[in-house]
Amino acid sequence: MDWWGFAADFGGVHAALKQSKEYPALGRRVCSDNEGSASGSSELYMEGKGQARTATRRRYPSIGMALKLSQNHLAVKYSGYLGNWNKLFCSNGNSKYPRLMKLGKDITLCGLEIGLLSMTKGEAALFILTPKYAYGQRGCPPSIPPNTTVLFKVEVLDFIDSEECDAFFELTYEQRDRLPLEKVLKVAATEREFGNYFFYKQCFKIAKDRYKRALSILGRSSSSKAEQSQINASKLLLFLNLSLTYLKLERADRALKYGQLALEMDPRNAKALFRCGQACLYMREYSKSRDFLARAQCIQPFNRDINNELKKLARYYKEYMEMEKEMCCQMFDPLNSYG
Template identity: 75%
Template sequence: MKLGKDITLWGLELGLLSMARGEAARFWFSPEYAYGRRGCPPCIPPDTTVLFHVELLDFIDSEECDLFFELSEVQQDMFPLEKVLKVAATEREFGNYFFHKQNFRVAKHRYKRALSVLGHSCSSEAEQSQVNTSKVPLLLNLSLTYLKLECPKRALKYGEKALEMDQGNVKALFRCGQACLCMKEYSKSRDFLTRAQKIQPFNRDINNELKKLERYYEEYVGMQKEMCCRMFASSCG
């Protein structure tokens, strides 16, 4: 189990490692397992024994991931597919955790790491299908993460990769439409979004994005007309 960066006390780290999901516990920590000789001014004096009430709501078990990444490339390629999928799923969980913390750069790194795990060579179409099923959510997550990072070109790239594996994926169509809108590629954006709308005609997000597209396009056309008028006016003068 990997602990978050906000876990700073040695005693708390040891205590959490002894707990099960959903368990509540109380820990008394002597100074050497807590804040030591310095304490934590102004709240905690030096050499203080502290009491923690802890409830472990959830955690991500990374033991299998750690073991996998210690292997050589040849050994990784021989890893059973079931375990490979589990490692990728765990890396995706870490990505989701950092995404929700709005640490998009770290989330992106975790999602890409999960994709690299899924480069596992497949011995049958059934195995490849399983791998692709795991890849699609990662590609969608990467597309959304790049939108958050204001990199629409890369967001489009990963959205289109998801569509290669699942042509009718509404989220992929939506992400591609959003990316194209950010790049002011209005025709392409409309194509992606209308395809998504045909599949889910009452999806509020899609319909709102189409309204936004039309508003932006009208503003763009208005600006183009104004520029033309100014150019002709200056040439006539």
């Protein structure tokens, strides 16, 4: 990561150009109020070879542009420094998959919150925070001395807007039932997004719980065919997610169950057929596995994953038959010896 040198000046977080061994020149980053400029861009003032130059950020909306402070879950890598920016006092940089944190709840340092609200997904920044926006006059003994200015190196890996979810789960069941379908689908989609986040971080149990939570939200039925079709489309995605997640958890029986639920909604869904074939192969139900995979191949004949799984099935079945043959020979050998 090529870190840009920034000193934060957000609503009173005093900007100061600092010199240090690690960061030879820290520039200044200017955003209006707490949300960046109206266009979603801000100017960077950087020092280079003794002359100042100006660069404009790409016009991506910042987290704070569209969202309120308490409505974000963030995956953030951060490191905090003291002294001449060479004394590390806090960091989660060694964590491969930082946990999701909520602004205003898990991240409570005022200056850091303000800085994060100016950032976009995938952006890295440096923020210098004066005591007023960091640990105050008293500091935080023994790590942070009184009246200490600190530097934070921050990278936003991901963020999820949880506003709709938070509001939904504060409602009673009766109130939830009266919500428009559009809002219910949005909440379910956000829960699925959380599930996807945890799945790709290989937190499969948490992902499974999130997918199931999303599924529970879609428990309502509708007399309108159009609305029921929308509900079923959302359920189908979750059934497929759960089928794959249970495979990762080595629960092939559950993976098969959710794959079959997906097939009830869409009998020609190649992904559902593939998942069922994988689950049956894991359970050594070779005939069923061949049936599911052959049907998937008919729909997508050039799908590499399906074709590779069929080859894997053939290999496993051959090994199984050879093992059966060997066992039969061992069983009948004593009888043959008595001629």
